[in-house]
Amino acid sequence: MVKTIALAAALTAAVFSCAASANATTALFNTGVDSSGNLLTPGSFDPHWRLSGAPGVASPYVLGSPYANWYRLWPANGPISGQVSAWIGASLGNPTPPYPYTFTQTFYVANPDAVSIAGYWYSDDSATLLVNGQAITYNKCCRMESFSVPDALLKAGKNTIAVEMTWDDRHDDGVRVLFTSETGVSRLR
Secondary structure, eight states, X not given: OHHHHHHHHHHHHHXXXXXXXXXXXXXXXXXXXXXXXXXXXXXXXXXXOEEESSTTOSSOEEXXXXXXXXXXXXXXXXXXXXXXXXXXXXXXXXXXXXSOOEEEEEEEESOGGGXXXXXXXXXXXXEEEEETTEEEEXXXXXXXXXXXXXXXXXXXXXXXXXXXXXXXXXXXXXXXXXXXXXXXXXXXX
């Protein structure tokens, strides 16, 4: 009887542990999603990314049909490589603001040697993906590019990942970021 109760307690703890880890939220947010990882409605603001350098706008818009700043050849908002994300931009209409402007997300690292961050990203038109101000990859119009953050660019404490628009045609401009793996990262404290 004692073994049965101990076994039942152990199984219950394991089930709750698995359920908690399955429902655990991530520290880094893909573009265009809410805190639960669900797509935001086109036209709303992305609460996890900040926008700087674009006059009068502090948060990027989630792009999508029926808004004018939506390019019909972009991969549709939704799942790619098992991750959900959406395009974000500095404007819902055209013309878009002139470059340069930057989309930024901050996060916290306790031990930079124990961190792994990787994913995919798109830009339209050209952009640079940066970590703590250092470029890690470039993207030219509408291609899916993979990225991996080098440990050497991370520091204990507050860190920043950013996409800086380096060229645009002021028409149908946006970015999309999908994190496929992250370890050793937590939300900014």
